[in-house]
Amino acid sequence: MADQKTQGDDGAEQRLSTREAAERLGVKPETVYAYVSRGQLTSRRNPGGRGSTFDAAEVDALARRGGRREPAAHGGDLAIRTGITLIDQDRCYFRGVDTSELAARYGYEEVADWLWTGVLRPGVRFTAPEDALAAARRAVGALPAHSGPMDRLRVAVVAAASADPLRFDLSEDAVLGTARALIPVLVDALPHLGTPDARTSAPDARTSAPDARTSAPDARTSAPLPHRLWSRLTMERPDAPSLRALDAALTLLIDHDLAASTLAARVAASARAHPYAVVSAGFGALDGPLHGAASGLAHRMLLEVLERGSAAAVVADHLRAGRRVPGLGHRVYQGEDPRARALFRLLEDVPQAGPALGAAREVAATAARHTTLHANVDLALAVLTVSAGMTPEAGETVFAVARTAGWIAHALEEYEERPLRMRPSGHYQGPRPPQPMPMPMPMP
Structure with a gap:
């Protein structure tokens, strides 16, 4: 029977029919399938092949989140399951941990790597591969002098992708390798603004070790990423409190639920775009006065x-x-x-x-x-x-570099979902067919 409630052998999983799920949500049965198409519910075919069943716990969770109402037509009420960021009662959490506390205790690279893997590796450093960095620098160097930071970042990510023949490998290990390589490419491909003295890293923002320096502009193996980013943003020599603030800003900006750029990145990942293309999609939505700028x-x-x-x-x-x-x-x-x-x-x-x-x-x-x-x-x-004497565009650069880690985290989640699931329907408001064939305009 299509309306029969089912349970597992141990009685742990309760399944609901479409009608029962609709009753619990207070919506029409067809709306239940709309929730499925928008990723808010998952369905399973009955063993007999007729009708679908739904996890009762998932239905109840949706009801508690406000599912007892008709969703806006044509995808306007899209909700996406995520375990990355929670915003609740004017607090922000990454995987249940307060972001302010994370930023106070750990560096950007450590938090980003933990967000991707669930494993905290103190002192982890991201290093740019030589081939990808060389390609990105050539591409950035070919841009007009008036190009802005976002122009350079967009070009750098495309160039890095072209240097990676394995970019289409979407296995978790491959995506993690791409992420750890791409972020330092974005930073190290940006031109230095400071003098050699200004490019020398200040003491570590958290340890204040007096000898934590890098002697060359391209020292990428030991200096934390915020230290390398500093000289791409200002000619001023950094001090420890300033670097600590920049590091914290990067950490705090890694993710913020489904902001416009993150949604764009997830749509790309849903279409199984490779991580470089996912980041490019995020950059496209970020580049505007209402978001990154x-x-x-x-x-x-x-x-x-x-x-x-x-x-x-x-x-x-x-x-x-x-x-x-x-x-x-x-x-x-x-x-x-x-x-x-x-x-x-x-x-x-x-x-x-x-x-x-x-x-x-x-x-x-x-x-x-x-x-x-x-x-x-x-x-x-x-x-x-x-x-810090930075340009007005520097904040957008910080935002873009930071959020790249968040987009990768969302891509890792989306790669585990059903592909192409984010496909809302358009609400057509044009002239109703049939319409006459358009006539060509006479040439002047």
């Missing part, structure tokens, strides 16, 4: 506040022009972005960050007179970039 807007605002000596005047100009105040508010947090709070705390130890930090707090306090918006991570990242 948001910190650049906050950077320019802080510079204006410092120049004019008043946050009130700058905030007023934004409001008068009908623009949002950069660096304030986030759709998933009612209070302050926990990533901003953690980064602000570290920036307090950076002596040269004092003016920019004061400007950011003045902006938030001024806006708080009229709105309940709080500081987000873009504002904190802007404090770092302004205080």
Whole structure:
């Protein structure tokens, strides 16, 4: 019988029919299959071949998450199972661990590797393969002088892919190898901005070891990745607190649930694109003022506040022009972005960050007179970039490098799912057929 409830031999797994699942969710039976097509439920054919059954525990979990309503038509209520990031009660967690605590205790490479594998390897370092790095540098070097950091990163990932004939191997070990190689390629392919002295790494951000230096610009085997990234972002010589803040920013930005770029990356992975293409998809969605480039807007605002000596005047100009105040508010947090709070705390130890930090707090306090918006991570990242003499685009570079690790984590998850499962239907609003054949326009 299609409507029969089934259990395993041990009674542990309870199966529901389509009708029973619909009743528990409070939706129509056809909506249950819509949940399946959107990846919110999994179904299993009955042994007799008629009808489908559903795991009762999974149905109940969906109901608790708000499944007792009709999903928006045509894929508007897409939900994707993930075990990577949880955002709950104004806190952010990676695999159940508070991201602020992770950033305070471990470095970016350590957290990224742990997020991929579940195994923490203290002191792990990512190294760029010679062939891939050489190809990426040639490609980046051929770009016009006015090219921005995102242009260079996009070109670098394509060049690295072309140098890897095994990129189509989607086994877990192969993808992990690609990830550990690609991220340092992205960093080491960017041009240095500093003098040889500025390119020398400062003491380790967490150990403050005085001899943790690299004597050559291309020393890739020992220096932590944030140390190598620093000289690609600014001509200023780093100190330990500044590097610690940059390392924490990279860690905090690794993932943030299904942001636009992460969804793009998962769609690519669903189509079984190789990891380089997954990252390219993420870069495409990241490159915009509403996502990765948001910190650049906050950077320019802080510079204006410092120049004019008043946050009130700058905030007023934004409001008068009908623009949002950069660096304030986030759709998933009612209070302050926990990533901003953690980064602000570290920036307090950076002596040269004092003016920019004061400007950011003045902006938030001024806006708080009229709105309940709080500081987000873009504002904190802007404090770092302004205080270190970086360009406005530096924050986007930090964001892109950091988030690459998150996209790889999501790709690893998606490769285990049914391929091409994210296929919403379009809501056609054009003219109804039949329509007359279009007539060619006469040539002038």
